Amino acid sequence: MSAATLGVVETAAAVRAGRLSAVEVTQAALDRIETRNGAINAFTGVTADRALAAAAAVDNALRSGRDPGPLAGVPFAVKNLFDVNDVVRLSGSRIDAARPPATRDATLVARLESAGAILVGTLNMDEYAFGFSTQNSHYGPTRNPHDLSRVAGGSSGGSAAAVAADMVPTALGSDTNGSIRVPAALCGVFGLKPTFGRLSRSGTQLFAASLDHVGPFARSVADVAAVYDALQGPDPSDPACAGRPAEPVTALLEQGTAGLRVAVADGYFTGNGHPEVFAAMEKAAKALGVTRRIELPEPALARAAAMLITASEGADLHLADLKSQAASFDPMTRPLFLSGALVPAVWYVQAQRFRRWYTHKLAALFGDVDVILAPATPYPAFPIGQRMIEIDGRQLPASGHLGVFTQPLSFAGLPVLAAPIAGAGPLPLGLQIIAAPWREDVVLCFAAAAEAAGVLAAPSVRV
Amino acid sequence: MSQSPATPDDLQRYVEQTAAAIGLPIAAADMPTVVAIFATLARVAAPLMEFPLPEEAEPAPVFTAEGVRR
Secondary structure: OOOOOOOHHHHHHHHHOOOOOHHHHHHHHHHHHHHHHHHHOOEEEEOHHHHHHHHHHHHHHHHOOOOOOOOOOOEEEEEOOEOOOOOOOOOOOOOHHHOOOOOOOOHHHHHHHHOOOEEEEEEOOOHHHOOOOOEEOOOEEOEEOOEEEEEOOOOOHHHHHHHHOOOOOEEEEEEOOOOOHHHHHHHOOEEEEOOOOOOOOOOEOOOOOOOOEEEEEEOOHHHHHHHHHHHOOOOOOOOOOOOOOOOOOHHHHHHOOOOOOEEEEOHHHHOOOOHHHHHHHHHHHHHOOOOOEEOOOOHHHHHHHHHHHHHHHHHHHOHHHHHHHHHHOOOOOHHHHHHHOOOOHHHHHHHHHHHHHHHHHHHHHOOOOOEEEEEOOOOOOOEOOOOEEEEOOEEEEOOHHHHOOOHHHHOOOOOEEEEEEOOOOOOOOEEEEEOOOOOHHHHHHHHHHHHHOOOEOOOOOOO | OOOOOOOHHHHHHHHHHHHHHOOOOOOOOOHHHHHHHHHHHHHHHHHHHHOOOOOOOOOOOOOOOOOOOO
């Protein structure tokens, strides 16, 4: 049996059954990273010694009859804003590269390892997560595995590219405005942004605390679910973590979609992008038998409010460095942070008050619908270095506009899976599967059915 | 009632003077981009500031008097 191209569930099953050792699987992942990362630039650090030691411990546990956990021997990597013990947390920056190494693991890194998974490295991102394209000036751009001349999306671009190129079967990222869903869509993998407050952010570099989420990437719905289940549970060290007990979804995936009321997001979500995106969206909706349309309340204002909160909170977090060493920031993010520091308080407070109004309106909407579908991005991956893009005759910032469809959803904290549309075209395209707060089970059950029907699938990469 | 929108000159002055007031140096080379991004924020903020929110729409801070959620 070969460890290449195995997913999360297959790898864990093979290791637990003794068909593969965790050390073999881990070494194979390290070899793939060695071979493939040069072209893609997803990894900024590889934790080979730690990985091989952890894998040997999993194998020892199996030999001595102990349960190594549900994710035994599954290699994973994390966006480099997660704390990894003894590793400097870069958060995509040069400034933080001078700081001391972390003295512990982030909660979610520890949870995956206690489930038997093996951390193999850390992944590239936009500096301090402020961007949608992972064109990092310090560490180089992460390249899209489907076309190396194009962006991977961001800010968790390294996470999406590492999974798409099968360097690892799963990775963790963060999503404030779309930073899991955008790169997942552009790289053709699944990316879950759970409900705000579901997963602990403890031990991660925050960006805009009001909006920050963390979540997993993988190449199938079952793989996403298996990792998500291992990540859940309360954590008092993250004040935004809601403290809910784990609500595992893996056993529910084959429940089917009978009785689910599904609609496609209308209005705002049918424009502001390139025609191929809406054509792929329509084709997927038709294949799933979804004909109903639904309008979200004021999505453009939700995006505006998300932008103001993000800019303000992000700038405040980095204000001391902006004052003392602005030149050390990435030129891609420096002007974003600087302008965010100047947002008047009334704009920020109005945005937070609007969030309350919007959340109430959306809660009412979910009285009448269970699943909403929307495009994930307004266009597929664009060439690295491209600054502007044309939308309906207007020139818009190519990176900044990537969040047009994701921002109004994360702003409400809803659970959303970005999923690759099967056969979308030469470049991957994704759709968002959205449900009411805390209904990740509905999101993933619907996705599993759509995957089984052949509507969703991670396109393979020739590497 | 809506006021006249800020002019590009207004925004330029706001950026320069606010940055000075909060002690935030902005390099001359960065200033045009910072002003342009701030202008985008001002443009998207305008309809949000006009949106009639009810008084009970209060922000949703994650705050507990003991500091952390138990």
